[in-house]
Amino acid sequence: MKKFAVFSGFLGSGKTTTMMALTDWHSAHRGKAAMISNDLGGPGLADNKLAQLSGCNASELTDQCICYQRPQLLERLNALYDDGCELVISDIPGFGIGALDHVYHGLTQDYPGAVVLAPFTVLVEPQTVSLLRSGTDADMQYLMNAQLLEADLIVLNKCDLLDDAGRSADKQYLQTAYPEAKVLCISGRTGEGIEALSDALMSGSASMRRPDLGYGGAQFSAAMGRMSEYYIQYRAVVCCDDFDGNAYLTALAEQVRDGVAAAGETIPHLKLLAWTPEGDFGKVDLLGTNRPIELTRPFALPCTDIAAVLNASAACPHGVLDEIITGAVETVSARFRLEPTVFRKECFGMKG
Incomplete structure (x- = not known):
């Protein structure tokens, strides 16, 4: 059957x-x-x-x-x-x-x-x-x-x-x-x-x-009207031997969480996945501004080159969400000496 x-x-x-x-x-x-x-x-x-x-x-x-x-x-x-x-x-x-x-x-x-x-x-x-x-x-x-x-x-x-x-x-x-x-x-x-x-x-x-x-x-309209979606895909070359992929993913999720919380909004789910050409990968999840970051799948090996995708759903105006997450990707990547090349980015609210 x-x-x-x-x-x-x-x-x-x-x-x-x-x-x-x-x-x-x-x-x-x-x-x-x-x-x-x-x-x-x-x-x-x-x-x-x-x-x-x-x-x-x-x-x-x-x-x-x-x-x-x-x-x-x-x-x-x-x-x-x-x-x-x-x-x-x-x-x-x-x-x-x-x-x-x-x-x-x-x-x-x-x-x-x-x-x-x-x-x-x-x-x-x-x-x-x-x-x-x-x-x-x-x-x-x-x-x-x-x-x-x-x-x-x-x-x-x-x-x-x-x-x-x-x-x-x-x-x-x-x-x-x-x-x-x-x-x-x-x-x-x-x-x-x-x-x-x-x-x-x-x-x-x-x-x-x-x-x-x-x-x-x-x-229905009130609830859906609060929701926004954010998607970004990028690649970054790792410059240094001391790069910690797990610390990078965690820091990026923390920056987004803190930014959304500071704006007085909430983010029920953020998924951040990164992988290497060799097939190793790491993932973190954020399940709310009042919950800790979950490193659900750590990198097992050092990274020399990563591709990343971040998907987020938030009860937050989409313009605010775009500014917070895009800014976090830029700021945290710079802190870890990465220069991301963005291939796709979307941010939209359910109100349009």
Whole structure:
């Protein structure tokens, strides 16, 4: 049986890490699987490059949400199925809502019988559960709640960060707040629960519910109106033997975090990936102005030449975000005696 699953989930919930773990596990133990990274910027997404560097069967669909490129999505799915895949997973942008209607119902209406749909899956991390419980930041809470309302399957990710009591409390909260969804605890990072996730996707089916998300309403417009996206790709030649690639990535993420915080804004997710011609790579993640930088994948060897891609989603005016991140790339690169050559840069707000 050839199945397709959408992975929704708020920024920083671990969609890419989980898709990588699931793609690898399913391919090794059941049948060939593939993942698709989807975002609003142009080609060269950090997530897709990370997956490919890690050896995953991965590709990307860019420039807009898969909600609005169903013909291209179906073409990609058919190519992957023809290549022997039995399970394909695609994420959507981390602040996106409405994919249940636009993707699942849209595919069913436009291409009847063409795709077998797995349960609509929404990932959530413990920090998101805490924010939902606290009731702070109404705009972000609206987006998180709307995503979870769409779920057939809620995946509580990063369970390795919780003790037994924390897992039980978060799972109970999600089951009570979203009773129509099944809740599964996993860790994409450690691999815990990935087999159960594979089981749930292959044995389950989409309910095709149509919950009221307030899509297009006042809350939707207010939340989306705050969001901006930033993408930059560049290359730099390392001048000195003492260059520390891990320190560079961390310092750059810190500079962005501090700049966004000083502006009184928030940045739910920044992904910064760099790699060398030899295939070594390093990655840092920033999951909010009040959270530490995570060196999720350190360089193993000294760098002589690096290519880098930075993708960020922020609740921040796009002009402010552009100034902060572009300035940080220039300032921190100069501090580490790098001269970046920029190949692509985009920054835009959801208001246009």
